[in-house]
Amino acid sequence: MDALLNGKNALVTGGARGIGRAITLGLARAGATVVACYRTPGEAVDTLATELKEIGGEHHLIRADVADPVEVDQLVHECRERVGTLHTVVNNAGVISHVSFAELPLEEWHRVLDTNLTGAFLVTQKCLPLLGPGASIVHIGSRGARAGVPLRSHYTAAKAGLVGLTRSLAKELGPRGIRVNVVAPGVIDTDVERRMPAEQRAQIEARYRQLTALGRLGTPDEVAGAVVFLASDLSAYLTGETLDVDGGI
Secondary structure (H helix, E strand, O other), X not given: OOOOOOOOEXXXXXXXXXXXXXXXXHHHHOOOEEEEEEOOOOHHHHHHHHXXXXXXXXXXEEEOOOXXXXXXXXXXXXXXXXXXXXXXXXXXXXXXXXXXXXXXXXXXXXXXXXXXXXXXXXXXXXXXXXXXXXXXXXXXXOOHHHHOOOOOHHHHHHHHXXXXXXXXXXXXXXXXXXXXXXEEEOOEOOHXXXXXXXXXXXXXXXXXXXXXXXXXXXXXXXXXXXXXXHHOHHHOOOOOOEEEEOOOO
């Protein structure tokens, strides 16, 4: 995959942890210049900066909350100042919580929808002036958007909304040569899973050995590979689609 994205510029939201971190590094390894935003400073951001330096290239890490329109404006301004144009926008930033629908506070509904869905709307809309023919927008959805997940009605609704947004934008932006797709991960072995108690983790792994054709959890790098594909010319005739990266659930 080396040099597949040479000369390309990419923005990744929520790019410092988990799947977003793997996407940031995957795009950089493929040759892209990456701007990654994060909401919370800390060790993850510091170590990501070190890894990007080892890969090489002029990459940029910027703090921004995608649910805040003012901060999104500043993020896009920084993209314009630092890289000029964008060839790929990856809307990965997201939050999740586990609450029964009967007890779900309106504030929590808004928090999850504002970050996962409205954030993607804001970033995509503000980035449009930086995107030209051949550009690729990738929304990171969830396999759960179609399956439905108990205690996550707000999160599932937000991820399902990304699918509808993608279908409409693919048709609206297609005449401009801009592609829009969703990558929908299944259960991915991120740092969240690795922090679980050993017994709980073992139960999850056993369950997904039964549910998935490949018999295991996915890795962040495997999701990143799908994003690199969608960012590249290898997927030049693919738009409006949801690409499930779920091991064959």
